[in-house]
Amino acid sequence: KMVKCNGQPVAKLSDSPGKGMCEDQNYLAYLRQVFEIEDIQ
Numbered sequence: 001k002m003v004k005c006n007g008q009p010v011a012k013l014s015d016s017p018g019k020g021m022c023e024d025q026n027y028l029a030y031l032r033q034v035f036e037i038e039d040i041q
Contacts, residue, residue: 013037 002010003023011022011031022028032039 001012001021003021004010009022009024009027011024011028012020013031013035014020020028022031029039031037
């Protein structure tokens with residue numbers, strides 16, 4: 001699975017817990033803020 005593109009992190013967001021993917025937690029937090037997604041754990 002792709003985890004970076006041109007040195008930048010990539011993420012897969014899912015509405016099912018555990019199906020999303022991202023190695024960079026800061027980038028994931030940024031995406032959650034931009035798309036107004038709750039942090040489900």
